[in-house]
Amino acid sequence: MxxxxxxxxxxxxxxxxxxxxxxxxxxxxxxxxxxxxxxxxxxxxxxxxxxxxxxxxxxxxxxxxxxxxxxxxxxxxxxxxxxxxxxxxxxxxxxxxxxxxxxxxxxxxxxxxxxxxxxxxxxxxxxxxxxxxxxxxxxxxxxxxxxxxxxxxxxxxxxxxxxxxxxxxxxxxxxxxxxxxxxxxxxxxxxxxxxxxxxxxxxxxxxxxxxxxxxxxxxxxxxxxxxxxxxxxxxxxxxxxxxxxxxxxxxxxxxxxxxxxxAPRVGERRLDEAYKGLIMLTSALLYSAVFLGPWAGVKEAAYNVFTLPWLGYAIGFLVANLLVVPGLLLGAVALGRRLGRTGDQPLRQSFVEYAYALVPLGLAAWVAFSLSFVLINLSYAWPLLSDPFGWGWDLFGTATMPWTPYFSGLVPTLQVAVLLAGLVVAVNVVFKIGSTHAARVRAALPVAGFCSLVTGGFLWLYLG
Amino acid sequence: MAPNPSHLAFVGTLVLALALGALAAPAGAEDGSDRVVHITARSFAFDPEIVRVNRGDRVVIELESVDATHGIFLDGYELSAKAEPGHPAQLVFAADKTGSFRFRCSVACGNLHPFMIGQLKVGRNLPLQRALVALAVVTVGAVWFYGTRSGRKGRAPD
Amino acid sequence: MNGERVAFVILCLIFVGLPAAAFGYQHARTAGAGVRVVDLEARLPGVGGWEPEVLRLKAGEPVRLRIHSPDVLHSFAIGRTEVGPVDVVPGQLTEIEFSIDEPGTYTFYCTRWCSTDHWRMRGTLEVVAADGSIPLSSMEPAPYISLGIELDEGRGQPEGQVPAPALAPSAARGAELALSPPPISIADTPAGIFQQLRVSYPGRSDGDLWAVVAHAWQQKARASELVLGENLYSRDCAACHGLDGRGDGIMARDLPEEPRDWTDAERLMGASDALLHGKIVRGGMGTGMPGWGDIYTDAEAWALTDFVRFFGFRP
Structure with missing residues (x-):
């Protein structure tokens, strides 16, 4: 303590x-x-x-x-x-x-x-x-x-x-x-x-x-x-x-x-929290693909709950969240241990520690995801101030304000800025974690690469 | 041991050179031609979902609704139109911005309406390429900066 | 008053005052409207259509309809009256106030294509007379009935062996020729008039005679009616019949029978105005063509007849 x-x-x-x-x-x-x-x-x-x-x-x-x-x-x-x-x-x-x-x-x-x-x-x-x-x-x-x-x-x-x-x-x-x-x-x-x-x-x-x-x-x-x-x-x-x-x-x-x-060793490091970070990051990725992507079939599968396509979507969603992305991180951590020739702590502990680098990354991803649907859809809010129930009220004269997307051309640029800022902080955290127990800094490289890869995935989803 | 600084400098220079190449504006405008793109709209999908045109094309997007009234709003270009079945609507514009632009339904058409989205891809996707170059630069830069820093710190106690 | 009491009052305002204010305001808006307020839900025909499907008013009684759509863009209008159309934007309450003086049974309907079943989206409006009766429709039977035209037989084949015009005949060219065609009744077909002209002017080319036929029909139709007909066609017919009358509209794909191609002269020239009008007001039994007799006024139905006729002629 x-x-x-x-x-x-x-x-x-x-x-x-x-x-x-x-x-x-x-x-x-x-x-x-x-x-x-x-x-x-x-x-x-x-x-x-x-x-x-x-x-x-x-x-x-x-x-x-x-x-x-x-x-x-x-x-x-x-x-x-x-x-x-x-x-x-x-x-x-x-x-x-x-x-x-x-x-x-x-x-x-x-x-x-x-x-x-x-x-x-x-x-x-x-x-x-x-x-x-x-x-x-x-x-x-x-x-x-x-x-x-x-x-x-x-x-x-x-x-x-x-x-x-x-x-x-x-x-x-x-x-x-x-x-x-x-x-x-x-x-x-x-x-x-x-x-x-x-x-x-x-x-x-x-x-x-x-x-x-x-x-x-x-x-x-x-x-x-x-x-x-x-x-x-x-x-x-x-x-x-x-x-x-x-x-x-x-x-x-x-x-x-x-x-x-x-910063490493501030408080405890726990697997449930590590998984929270992984789940949040993965769901931001999947939400971006499902809700903002051009693939109507996926949206319909997600929407028609309790049908067979939805079951496929649900299983895919859970597998990606609980197995695939955690698996990739685990692979990166294991590779790092090999590169850094460090075996002084259990793999599970390294995995948990490095997962905290996904916290800034995931937060940036959620901000980026939210930016697009918020700027596009915020104007829905104005009529609702006057007519919250859709009952034909017009309390403040805003009931007929039309849907107007804001800064639709600027959204991708903002998303890039936010995502890259998140990546910088994540890499910082990765090396702080790496330096606490690895003699060689290169032990942290694969996890930094993982973070960069995930950021690239988001960039592709938003700008591709 | 910290990553070899000269090594990193080499990678950094390489990435920077690539970056400059990609960030430069494309040499000359691509030859524009007239493109008529037919898109059908139904709740809650556009068909085709992804439309490709060249930069400089004079594009006519013809939107035809097949079930109820739908609309189209094109991000970035900020153009919109409405189409009722039997009455196709047209968006006429010069595709002068490159990249990938979402287009979305602009007339409420049911629960998934806010997520009825397609993509228009204009020419070479420069914004994405620039973003990926920026990603590479930021990654290398951050790794170099924090890596050497923590490398020094890591060695200090020994 | 101590803090806890203030807090309690604020809390009551939220849990009791807020709902009470919301429902009370809505109730006051309804009760204080000064007219009878009727709520009408406009759903896709596949999931219920109009709810309620039957509305009942007193003759001359002003009423305010509050129409709400939970799904897509609909519209409301009452057939054979001046009421509507008004758009019903999903989630936005549309209010329309009107009164109808003439007792009888009316049809209210949607004018915005909202699905392939759009034309099924019709309801009944009963306007009750002061004595409580609802008189049966006073509409006169459509002329095709008194003329004994069988709408479903022959499907408008040309009479006899008449060479159909290769190109749509030009009315302007017909005007230049200054021939005098026989008087045209609604039972006449262009092919019939063409044959009569052939007898009267044996030396003329078929092309000239068709131009005269076109001119004769144009003389009959007023320009304002053609505009009205075009608007109705665009609103109600184009989705199946196609904007240019080829029968290739987007909604035609799901029909049991493909709509007629009106640019195919052989068919249109063999059809009398009474037959076209009859098909419009009665509908094509089993073909997916709805009947418009309850919706169009006589003027509207004839204007549309004239407009359709001009898919076969040029001005």
Whole structure:
């Protein structure tokens, strides 16, 4: 552990040092109101999905969930603020309110109203999130285009969050089940924003651990973390409770070097996370081919769920995600070990470590993928502000604004820039990993080549 | 051991030379001819899915819908037209930009409508070639930069 | 008021106020419209077509239709009236307000080709008289019936051995010749008139006589009617019959019988106006040709007849 703390160096700007910022975080209202605003949007999306027009491009639910929110999340919020979305996400709010029997106030000394079951040890990882993500992905052509299905999936998530909060402790849903949370967590390692303790020694010496138990200023960490040992962003939802509860003012929110969490041996390295990185990268690749490519047959196979062509698509999707791309990476890692003549650690461990280089690569790929469908389809959003249900309203006079793709000629250039930037960071991470345990730097070359190859694949899909 | 710097310099120069070759504008405009391209549209596909023309061609895309009203919007060229069955629509333009351009349905036609996409490929795909050269340059550059850096760092403790 | 209460009020606004506002606003828009509001769903004919398929109004009662399409572009119009057509863009509510004074049974239909079954997309509008009755259609029977023309027999073969014109005859050329053709009735065929002319002007070439026939038909048709006929043809017929009348339209591929090639003079010249008109208003039983009698006004049906006739003639 000491070593990790030492390696936590690098430049940081403490935002909580600013008085107004600290006040904004410590007071509960700003965060609460933003979350409530999101909740209103969520309720509207569900209502529109259930009762509005079944035409996706004219339904608030589909457009504001899959275009506006998704793009804002993956292309802006995650790269810049990491998990900040989780602190204002409406999904866990009802469950949390039921647990606390409080909407905003803090009631110190009260136990949470929940059966308080412990989440099973075998599920204390993100494999479930990987599975749920893949499961949802197989049906994405339907979910993305049908308002009713979108509403049912969103409503299902909300119900699951409530149910789990009644049965289990704290935010079990967010931490171990939410398929979105899984990749936000992974990609938040890239973000230049973090929550960390200022001095871990202060935490070690502190006996009451208010950040875990809660006090009159706030609740114990809903994410079941001990901030004193926080080394990376992955599972911290930035809810700010520890900033509020810490009696020693030892918790800070910092601006830092982007991607600092990806430096080797910062925190643990795990196979479930490695696979999350592989799954996200592969699905970005497949989505780009299926949804943005010119091959109508593939789209129809993906759309006609539970038919034979769909079965083929589903099997292909899973095999590519779970076997092919991981297999290629494994091959590259094995080749690197041979080139670098390093055998000092198990192959599996090398595989897991190198997979973290796919985090910046995958994030760039998702940004690139989102850029194209967002700039092309954002104009669907304007009429929906006036007529969210497709009921013939015109609240703000925007109801008849036509579909207009924005910057359609510029999209490929932007995609190239984003992808290449992602590759540079990925190569950087690859060599950092390589230098930790290989005597020869060339051990890292095959993985760098793998990253370059994947980037080339994306370039071909977008520009070819 | 770090990768041999002179080796890398050689590869880098080679890649750079290739890059310059590819990035240069094509010598002279390709001879343009008149091209009439017939595309049929149905929910949710264009046929053919991929259309190739030469740079400089005067292109007429004739869009014929076979089921319901569809449209076409051509990325990059930002042209659009609508076609109802029995009433083919035409897009007339000079193919003066090279590369691959998506065209998509511009009239709502059902659930998969936003994904009803085809591709127009104009001449040599310079944007892709440039991007791939940039990829090679960035890869070599990043490998050289980070490789030598971590090589030095890696050796330091020994 | 403490924070928790404020939070609770805000929460109620979202979970109760937001849905209530949305549904309430929609209800108020409907109730406050001042006219009867009727919702009409426009689906592809293969998955339901119009829903409901039968609408019932009181004569003279203003009504607002709110039409919604869940799939592709449709359009709404009421046959033999001035109502419509209006486009029904998917997912966008289309509102149209009208009233119909004349009691009776009307056909409402889609004017945008939306599938090969597009022409099946028709519904019934019943306009009820003040006494509660729905009078049967007062339409007079089409002339082909009183003339005893059998629409499905012979399929419009030329009468006798008449040499069909090689090229479409030019009406302008016929005008120059200044011959006087016999008066034309709707039962006459161009081939019949040609034969009569042959008897009257034995010295003239066949080409000249056909030109005179073309001129005679042009005299009958008014230019404005030809424009109206062309618009109707383009909207309703071209998808199967082809924009230039060759019977090679994109929708013809799925028909049980291929549409007639009207540029084939031998066939068109043997058909009387009453026969063409009859085929349009009755439809071709079993051929996939829909009947338009419930949709076109008399003027429209005759305008279309004249327009089709000119696939065989040049102006």
């Amino acid at each position: 000491a070593r990790a703390v030492v390696e936590r160096g690098g430049r940081r700007i403490e935002l909580t040092h600013l008085l107004w910022f600290r006040r904004a975080i410590r007071g509960r209202w700003i965060q609460w109101l933003v979350a409530i605003f999101m909740l209103a949007g969520f309720v509207l999306a569900i209502l529109a999905g259930l009762f509005g027009t079944p035409v996706g491009s004219r339904n608030f639910g589909v457009i504001f969930v899959w275009i506006v929110w998704w793009a804002a999340l993956i292309a802006l919020l995650v790269p810049v603020t990491g998990r900040l979305w989780c602190s204002v996400c409406p999904l866990p709010l009802p469950g949390e309110w039921l647990q606390r029997r409080a909407l905003i106030r803090v009631r110190p000394g009260r136990r949470l109203h929940t059966l308080g079951l412990k989440w099973p040890r075998t599920l204390r990882n993100i494999w479930l999130q990987n599975g749920v993500f893949l499961g949802v992905a197989l049906f994405s052509a339907v979910i993305l285009t049908h308002p009713r299905v979108t509403a049912l999936v969103m409503g299902g998530y909300a119900l699951a969050a409530i149910l789990l909060s009644l049965l289990f402790e704290r935010r079990v849903f967010c931490r171990f089940v939410c398929p979105v949370g899984g990749f936000i967590g992974l990609y938040s390692m890239v973000a230049p924003l973090e929550l960390r303790v200022k001095n871990p020694a202060v935490c070690r010496a502190h006996k009451t651990k208010d950040c875990c138990t809660g006090n009159e200023n706030g609740y114990g960490c809903p994410w079941m973390l001990y901030p004193g040992k926080l080394e990376r962003n992955t599972y911290c939802g930035l809810c700010g409770e520890c900033v509020r509860t810490c009696p020693l003012d030892n918790v800070a929110i910092n601006l830092r070097t982007p991607g600092a969490d990806l």
